[in-house]
Amino acid sequence: MATFRKRPGPGGRTVWQAQIIRRGHERQYKTFDTKAEAEAWAAIIESEIARGVFVSRAExxxxxxxxxxxxxxxxxxxxxxxxxxxxxxxxxxxxxxxxxxxxxxxxx
The missing domain is CATH 1.20.5 (Single alpha-helices involved in coiled-coils or other helix-helix interfaces)
Incomplete structure (x- = not known):
């Protein structure tokens, strides 16, 4: 399950960090301007992991x-x-x- 954290961003604005931790996979995290964007990203990544088609895009x-x-x-x-x-x-x-x-x- 994904977790979401509100964090201070550049210029004093607020950003949202999504983090996904799943056994057998590297920790995935990404920062977004809105919580909705973070939730959408997390849903896609979690779905790919569940289906066994996830490939890390970090590099x-x-x-x-x-x-x-x-x-x-x-x-x-x-x-x-x-x-x-x-x-x-x-x-x-x-x-x-x-x-x-x-x-x-x-x-x-």
Whole structure:
């Protein structure tokens, strides 16, 4: 079952933290602007855990596309014949607005 805590946020505003603790799974927590958003997120995560389809998004939420592309350039692209050409494309993507977005971000 999820727990919800009211916490002080940036600029003196109030934020809500949802936390889910389930045996056999890492603790999941996330902060939201409203309690309703926290409850909706918790319901989705708990449902995924119950159905056995939950995959943690923590790493994807903390990694930007630019960071993932840098890792790809070092680990994969550098071993290709087309590495120099691929590196140019990677740099363009990294410097774009999309490069600054987290892998798990979505437009909503």
């Amino acid at each position: 994807a939420e903390g990694t930007t596309l630019a960071e993932a592309l840098e890792r790809y350039a070092l680990e994969v692209s550098s071993r290709k014949k087309t590495a120099s050409r691929e590196r140019l494309t990677i740099r363009e993507w990294q410097s774009s607005a999309l490069g600054r977005r987290a892998l798990a971000s979505h437009q909503g």
